Amino acid sequence: MNSWAKQCLVSNLQIIESRTFPTFLRQQHAAVQLRRNLCIATHKITPRSLDHSPCQSLILSRSAASNAQPHCYTNTRSFSSSSKKIVADDQKQKPKKRQTWSRRKFVNIEAAETRPNKHLYTMPRDAYGASDRVKELLRVSKLSDSIEFVNCLPARLQSTVVWNQLLGYCAQHGRSTAAKTIFAKMRKHGLEPTDTTLTYMISTFGKSTSADAVAQAEAWFNSIKFYGMEPSPYHVTALLQVYQKAHDNNKALNLIDEILGDGSYPADAATYTTAFQVCGALKEDRAIQYVRNLWSKLMKQQPHYLQQTQLSGLALKAAYISEQEDALKVKAQQENLKIDNGIVVSFLNALGRTARTKEDVWFGVDAIDRLYFLRVPEGNKLARRFGQDVRQDRPATMTPLVDSPNVAALNAILIFCMYRRQYEMGDQYYHAFFKRFPHLQPDDRLDSLHQRIKDELERVEKQKA
Structure with missing residues (x-):
């Protein structure tokens, strides 16, 4: 070529x-x-x-x-x-490694990049992210690490909600000393306490082993007005629980007297539940009177209270006027307080332990009738004895105070009957309850309690024979 x-x-x-x-x-x-x-x-x-x-x-x-x-x-x-x-070597490009941690900004904490779970120490975007980060730190790390993380956050991420998370952890585990340290750090950041903050501070001393736990809880309760707030049901409940854990019955009853008084100390469902628990633990004759007074005050706050009474027109009108006068003394947060199953359980347990006479038993039977519209034959016998109406069912136009009962409520009813040795009444309540609420299913505890009642009935019948 x-x-x-x-x-x-x-x-x-x-x-x-x-x-x-x-x-x-x-x-x-x-x-x-x-x-x-x-x-x-x-x-x-x-x-x-x-x-x-x-x-x-x-x-x-x-x-x-x-x-x-x-x-x-x-x-x-x-x-x-x-x-x-077929690709040439010079055309092949190796993928670049993404260096994520070196680009992320960490909170200004010493050796944050080398700590375990270092991703939790990166700078959150907002206060909501900081709150989620604290929740996770409390779960996987120590309380001191969480306190250090929150304390080193910049001013734009500082919020009372984040600090309240730390205080809530201290209240749950009885870390009163740590709670006071956290509160002091929060105040240094210029944050004002809220109702939740002071509630946690009071509740912290409920599980504290300190000798002056009650005195410190009272001091925090008295500081509520110093921070420009009024005592709320949460504060009252927290202080009452501190008295309950410390077995300081006298101070607990004095606080209950304030609740039963002119309404200066408001109460919610948790407050009444705790108050009934305190009264049920008392071994004094005056305990039953506290239980009945608490229940009467609670019933006056129910919207259907007057509709369920069997009074004449004139008496109903007089009762309505008296009810309106009492309502003026009750604050807005106490009006129309909804009765839940927790209140029912604590009330019946307290009543069963403190009842002394047949009249006290009738008080419980009438309360069950108002709560669930349940009246059994043994309950009608007590009604005749005390000159009350005898009935099987309430009118269809009336609604019960508890819309959605549960098995725990029936368990409390049976325990109440066991305490007062009303075994036949307990067996009747068992069958009437499931007849009225067929959607409920008994659990093992309820079946065991019902079996005990039937055994006691057989024993009593044998003794009579």
């Missing part, structure tokens, strides 16, 4: 190589064909090199065109002829 033909082959080869290679398969095929012609023309490449891949063949062709030795390209990667993916 003359020099002109050789020059044409080399120029065509360079044109093909100048394009993006290996983008199209036809360019690869054309390059291989040109390489074969060039090898034959120059006689500088052995036929064995024709078995190389297209990429290496082009490199060898270029070396032949420039009178270079092909063995100088020893670093060229070899490709199998059956490979479907």
Whole structure:
């Protein structure tokens, strides 16, 4: 082949190589064909090199065109002829590793990057993120780590809600000393306490083993007005629970007197539940009077209280006027207090432990009738004894005070009957309860209690025989 033909082959080869290679398969095929012609023309490449891949063949062709030795390209990667993916080494780009932790900003805490669970020490975006971060830190780490994290947050992320999370943890575990430290740090950040803050501070001393826990709880309760607030039901309940845990019955009863008084100390469902628990633990004769007074005050706050009474029109009107006068003394948060199953359980347990006479038993039977519209034959016997109405069912127009009873309420009713040795009444309540509320299913505890009542009935019948 003359020099002109050789020059044409080399120029065509360079044109093909100048394009993006290996983008199209036809360019690869054309390059291989040109390489074969060039090898034959120059006689500088052995036929064995024709078995190389297209990429290496082009490199060898270029070396032949420039009178270079092909063995100088020893670093060229070899490709199998059956490979479907032909990519040159210089076109392969290794993926860059994403360096995430080095780009994240950590809270200004010493060695935050090397701590366990270091992702929890990164800077939150907002106060909500900081709250979620504190919740997770309290779960997987120590309280001191959570306090350090919150204390080092910038001013834009500081909020009372985040600090209240730490105080709530202290209240749950009785960490009164840590709670006072947290409160002091919160005040240094210029944050004002809320109702929840002071509630946690009072509740912290409920599980505290300190000798002056009651005195410190009272001090925090008295500081409520100092911070421009009024005692709420949460504060009253927290203080009452401190008295209950400390077995300080006198102070607990004095606080209950304030609740029963002019309404200066408001109460909610939790307050009444705790008050009934305190009264049920008393072994004094006056305990039953406290139970009955609490229940009477609670009933006056119910919207259906007057509708369930069997009074004449004139008496009902007089009762309505008296009820309106009492309502003026009750604050807004106490009005129409909804009775839940927790209140019922604590009330019946307290009444069963403190009842002394048949009249006290009738008080409980009448309360059950008002709560669930349940009146059993043994209850009607007590009604005749005390000159009350005898009935089986309430009118359809009247609604019970508890809309959704549960098995725990029936369990409390049976315990009340067991305390007062009214075994036949307890068996009747068991069947009447499931007849009125068929959607409920008894649990093992309730079945065991019912079996005890039936055993006691058999024992009493044998004694009579």
